[in-house]
Amino acid sequence: MAGRVVLHYFNGRGKMESIRWLLAVAEVEFDEMHMTTREQYEKLLSDGALMFQQVPMVEIDGMKLIQSKAILNYIAEKHNLHGANLKDRVMINMYSEGIMDLMEMIMMLPFTPDPKPKLDNIHSKAKERYFPVFEKAVTGHIYLVGGKLSVADVQLLECTLMVEEKFPGIMADFPNLKSFQGRMTQIPAIGRFLQPGSKRKPQPDEVYVKTVMEVLNIKLPLP
Numbered sequence: 004m005a006g007r008v009v010l011h012y013f014n015g016r017g018k019m020e021s022i023r024w025l026l027a028v029a030e031v032e033f034d035e036m037h038m039t040t041r042e043q044y045e046k047l048l049s050d051g052a053l054m055f056q057q058v059p060m061v062e063i064d065g066m067k068l069i070q071s072k073a074i075l076n077y078i079a080e081k082h083n084l085h086g087a088n089l090k091d092r093v094m095i096n097m098y099s100e101g102i103m104d105l106m107e108m109i110m111m112l113p114f115t116p117d118p119k120p121k122l123d124n125i126h127s128k129a130k131e132r133y134f135p136v137f138e139k140a141v142t143g144h145i146y147l148v149g150g151k152l153s154v155a156d157v158q159l160l161e162c163t164l165m166v167e168e169k170f171p172g173i174m175a176d177f178p179n180l181k182s183f184q185g186r187m188t189q190i191p192a193i194g195r196f197l198q199p200g201s202k203r204k205p206q207p208d209e210v211y212v213k214t215v216m217e218v219l220n221i222k223l224p225l226p
């Protein structure tokens with residue numbers, strides 16, 4: 004029998020947070036190994052657990068999976084959160100990639116020495132490029148694709164909450180997206196994940212940034 008799911012990452016959001024969200028929605032219990040030292044990372048490397056020397060890594064069903072999108076797709080497929088057919092799936096993937104592009108910009112902010120111009124760019128991209136697409140997609144539809152909850156819906160909720168943390172009030176121009184958020188938070192597993200004390204991580208702080216930089220030997224500015 005496959006053991007419990009174990010997430011190997013930092014004690015912070017980064018590229019693992021969408022995986023935490025999806026597992027929570029699929030109601031899969033998981034444990035976390037938080038890397039705090041370079042030695043822990045080197046141990047994973049020497050064990051051959053990190054194919055491309057990168058985390059996230061997730062132990063699941065007897066495998067050690069890497070590459071966050073591959074991990075998300077595996078969990079989504081397994082838990083019926085990846086559409087009913089090939090055409091739905093490609094739409095889900097298109098939405099999901101767009102959402103991840105926006106979330107990645109926010110993810111990189113704490114590692115940016117001069118975040119103000121990046122923040123302004125994120126604001127205009129969210130408002131003019133990404134949110135209008137999703138506002139339209141959820142108008143008259145409960146979910147993004149095929150009338151069925153998918154990984155893209157889960158990521159869209161995660162993303163809109165992240166953007167709102169940076170720009171409170173941004174949703175005022177997107178009433179249907181706001182309603183979508185409201186519907187999604189009614190899903191019991193999501194309601195529980197949004198409660199304090201869940202495995203959802205807070206916004207990155209100085210400790211998180213310092214830990215990531217030390218463990219991965221990152222020097223600023225990033226290339």
Ligand SMILES: N[C@@H](CCC(=O)N[C@@H](CS)C(=O)NCC(=O)O)C(=O)O
Nearest residue numbers: 017018056057058059070071072219
């Ligand atoms: N495409 C990979 C990228 C993973 C990635 O960039 N991981 C960072 C931490 S968030 C890392 O391990 N960097 C170490 C390195 O690249 O040497 C994914 O989505 O999982």
